[in-house]
Amino acid sequence: MSDIYHKSLNKGIQIFKSLSKLFVMAILLLVFGCQKEEDTSAPFSVVSTNITDGAAQVDVFSEITVLFSEDIDASSVDENSFVVNKGQYSVYGKLTCSGSTAIFKPAKQLADEKQYNCTLTVAVKSKSGQSIAQDYHWSFTSGVEPDLIAPTxxxxxxxxxxxxxxxxxxxxxxxxxxxxxxxxxxxxxxxxxxxxxxxxxxxxxxxxxxxxxxxxxxxxxxxxxxxxxxxxxxxxxxxxxxxxxxxxxIPGELKFSEMIQPIFTDQSCISCHGGTQNPDLREAYAYASLVDGNYVNIASPNDSRIIKQLKGRHAGFITQKEENLILEWIKQGAKDN
Missing domain, CATH: 2.60.40.3710 (Immunoglobulin-like)
Known part of the structure; x- marks a missing residue:
């Protein structure tokens, strides 16, 4: 009887131990086995922009490029989630996405020396559905349009x-x-x-x-x-x-008949100095009237009466070059040639 009792007791103890182990394992499974695996991947974020925050003298023909930490959901990038402003005014342009890059190409060149403000909102998402943690802001100042035109x-x-x-x-x-x-x-x-x-x-x-x-x-x-x-x-x-x-x-010798007389004729000086008023500048009389009438001063050409009159009350009747030709003719000796 005693042996049977001890055998039964030992068997009961073994069963209890086995059940205890199963119970502990069940508890461990409940506590640890049902927990989700911790997500250790990096959050979706902006890695860089081609135009850095605070940049100055930015090329007015620039595009604005943003690199993200993973591929973008292109449908989430539009004029409401990728915003570019110049002061209170929106800047319009074309948006394109490729892989992890978004590009904004302004519809026209940037204005000279203006501040531009850029914003990416939390509406921008990755292909896996993640959003950036918060709106991303940066600004820059444009330069001036480069001069590419050759001088003339x-x-x-x-x-x-x-x-x-x-x-x-x-x-x-x-x-x-x-x-x-x-x-x-x-x-x-x-x-x-x-x-x-x-x-x-x-x-x-x-x-x-x-x-x-x-x-x-x-x-x-x-x-x-x-x-x-x-x-x-x-x-x-x-x-x-x-x-x-x-x-x-000018020739080494100015000819009165070819270079001086035509000045008086072409400028219609003879309408007044045609024989009724000195000097007589008609072709047949002009040389004698100028020289014999003391209108030229070979010793001091600039003091010649004809030069003083052309600079005085007759100023503007002939061109400066024609006046200089007459002066040069006097300097050369006022020859009748």
Whole structure:
């Protein structure tokens, strides 16, 4: 009887131990086995923007690019979730998404030197359905539109093919915009007769270059002027091509019949000085009337009566160049030729 009791007791103890183990395992399964695995993946976020926050002098032709931490749900990116403003005004453009990148291309170039504010809202989602944790903001300031246009010559003096240019003349070129003074040198602004270069000095101011020869030009010669494409504007744009022109200086001897008398005839001076008023500037009488009537002063050409009258009460009746031709003729001795 005692043996049977002990055997039954031992068996009961073993069963209890087995049940206890099963109970403990069940409790452990309930506590730990039903818990979800912890999500250790990084949250969906903005990694970088091509234009950083606070950037200045941003190219006015820029696109705005955003890189995210994972691929984007393209349908979540629109004008309400990717917003670009200039002050209180919305900036319109085209949005595209590719992989983890979103790109905003403005419909037109950015305005010069303006602040732009950009916002990505929490409506932007990844393909897995995650949203960014909070609205993402950044701003930048635009630069100015780059000057890509080549400068041009507005005016050149003497003019191309001009004749009877005075030997003490300065040569000048005016441009349509401010130029880089350092690009204007004796190599980029050349004056020559044939293959012989004319020595002189260059000055630049107010879009205009002036070449002053070291000595008077020679009479009766053709001079060639060249402004090369090495000349540049302040943005570094060069002339599209060399600018070249020619002029001819006055003859060594001015002929009264060919160069002086026609001035009086062409300007209709004879309508008043046609025989009733001195000097008589009709073709057959002009030379004698000017010389014998003391209208020219060979010893002091600038004091000649004809020159003083042309600068005084007759100012504007003829051009400055024509006045200079008359003065030069007097300087050469006021010859009847």
């Amino acid at each position: 010559v507005n005016e050149n003096i003497p003019a191309d093919s001009e004749i009877w240019v005075f030997t003490d003349s300065k040569i000048q070129v005016s441009f349509d915009e401010a130029m880089d003074a350092e690009s204007i040198t004796s190599s980029s602004f050349v004056v020559k007769n044939g293959d012989t270069e004319v020595a002189g000095s260059l000055t630049y101011a107010d879009k205009t270059v002036i070449f002053t020869p070291d000595a008077e030009l020679n009479t009766g010669l053709v001079y060639t002027c060249i402004v090369t494409s090495d000349v540049k504007d302040l943005a570094g744009n060069a002339l599209a091509e060399d600018f070249e022109w020619r002029f001819t200086t």
